[in-house]
Amino acid sequence: MGCFECCIKCLGGVPYASLVATILCFSGVALFCGCGHVALAGTVAILEQHFSTNTSDHALLSEVIQLMQYVIYGIASFFFLYGIILLAEGFYTTSAVKELHGEFKTTACGRCISGMFVFLTYVLGVAWLGVFGFSAVPVFMFYNIWSTCEVIKSPQTNGTTGVEQICVDVRQYGIIPWNAFPGKICGSALENICNTNEFYMSYHLFIVACAGAGATVIALIHFLMILSSNWAYLKDASKMQAYQDIKAKEEQELQDIQSRSKEQLNSYT
Secondary structure (H helix, E strand, C coil), X not given: CCHHHHHHHHHHCCCHHHHHHHHHHHHHHHHHXXXXXXXXXXXXXXXXXXXXXXXXXXXXXXXXXXXXXXXXXXXXXXXXXXXXXXXXXXXXXXXXXXXXXXXXXXXXXXXHHHHHHHHHHHHHHHHHHHHHHHHHHHHHHHHHHHHHHHHHHCHHHHCCCCHHHCEEEHHHHCCCCCCXXXXXXXXXXXXXXXXCXXXXXXXXXXXXXXXXXXXXXHHHHHHHHHHHHHHHHHHHHHHHHHHHHHHHHHHHHHHXXXXXXXXXXXXXX
C-alpha cells in the first residue's frame, strides 16, 4: 500500500461529525466563559460606581458573582476534557464500524460506555438550555438601560423639559436591595453611564456570552445525534459479531463431522 492509499485510509477513519461538534463546543464554551467572566467584573464596577455606593448593599451580589466566576473556571475545564473524550469516542466507534469484519471486536463495556455518554450528553444539553436562558437575562437588563439612554438622546426628548424624569432603577431587577442608594439614575447621569467603557464592553460581552451558550447547546445536540447513531451502529455490530461467531462454530462442527465420516470410511476399507 502506497502513501496515498494510507492517507486515504486514515482520512476515512476520521469522525468528521464529532470533529465539527467538538470545535463548535470548544468555541461556544470559550466565548461563554471568557466573555461572561469579564462582563461580570464590569457589571460589579458599574453597580459600585453608580447604583450602589454603600459596599454592604451589594456585598452579597459581589460574592455571588465571584462564585459564578469560579464556576466558569470549572465549566471551561470540564468541557475541555469532555469534548476530547467525546472526540476519542467518535474515533473508537468509527473504527468499530469501519473494521467490523476484521480483527477489531466491539465489547459490552464499549457499548455500555457509549450509552452512558448518550445519557450524560442529554443531561448536559438540558442544563445548557437553562444556562442559555439565564445568560439572556443580563442582556435584557443592559438592553433596557441602553434603550432608555437612546430615548434621552433623541431630539424629541431633548426638546422637552422631562429629560431628568427618565430613569432606570436597577433595584426592580432584584440584584441589589430596595434600600440601596442611589439605586436609581436619571437623565444626563444615566446617559453618561451608557457612554462609559464599562457599560459598552459589558453589554456587548454579555451578548457574545449568550451567543456562546447557544452555540454550546447546538454542539451538544449535535453530539447527542452522533452518539445515538454510533450506539446504534455498535449494537448492530455486536449482533453481526454474534452471528458470525455462531456461523463459524457451525462450520467448524460441520467440518469435524465430515472429517470423522471420512475417517470411518477409511477404516472400513
